[in-house]
Amino acid sequence: MKLAELIREDSIVLDFEAADKWKAIDRLVDHLVAAGRVKASQKKLVHDALVAREKIASTGMEHGVALPHAQIEGLDEAAAALAIAPQGVPFASVDKKPATLIALLVIPRRSIRQHVRALAAIARLLSSAEMRATLLSSKSSKEAAETMAREEAKEFA
Numbered sequence: 001m002k003l004a005e006l007i008r009e010d011s012i013v014l015d016f017e018a019a020d021k022w023k024a025i026d027r028l029v030d031h032l033v034a035a036g037r038v039k040a041s042q043k044k045l046v047h048d049a050l051v052a053r054e055k056i057a058s059t060g061m062e063h064g065v066a067l068p069h070a071q072i073e074g075l076d077e078a079a080a081a082l083a084i085a086p087q088g089v090p091f092a093s094v095d096k097k098p099a100t101l102i103a104l105l106v107i108p109r110r111s112i113r114q115h116v117r118a119l120a121a122i123a124r125l126l127s128s129a130e131m132r133a134t135l136l137s138s139k140s141s142k143e144a145a146e147t148m149a150r151e152e153a154k155e156f157a
Contacts, residue, residue: 003121004149006080007103010035012141016083016102021060021091025050025068028081028104037079038106046072046106060093064100065126069119075108078118084144086136100136101126125151 013031018024029047032038038046049070053059060066066089081104083089088098103122107114125131131151138144 003118003125003152004145006078006105006118007082007122007145007148009141009145011037011079011081012144013081013083014138014141014144016085016089017087018083018085018089021054021058021066021068021089021099022051024066024083024085024089024091024099024102025054025104028068028083028102031081032079032104032106035081037081039076042072042075045074046070050104050106058092058094060091060099061123061126062093062095062097063126063129063132064088064093064097065123065132066091066093066099066102067105067119067122068102069105069107071109071112072106073109075106078105078107078111078114080105080118080122082135082144082148084135084138101132121152 033043053070059068083102091099
């Protein structure tokens, strides 16, 4: 699965704000439900799995990136959301800096290989300082989605 298919325009939230990582997870799960990417009946299951994973170890990385993720039993298909949070969200990150880009990923438990590949693709994409800056300055969800799709296309060209 291409990253552009996973993080679509309807799953990108601009000017995202949350008091902490727990509120960020809440809001992003709500967004995935509202966008029809996660069934309302699975909201609690998805939320609880993400919180349980986050309690094991923070998914806050370096350079303002956080990658909350979980494998979900019974989930129909992978879903992801990207929060662009210029003000930053406290995420207990490795470098102690707030997260300005939060890529939340949920994958069906049966798709372990897809989970690892998707996490690697997101991490690779967001490892570029230029890409992070471009996403942070996006004026619309469409612009952010197109930026990611172009960058991903370069990798496979």
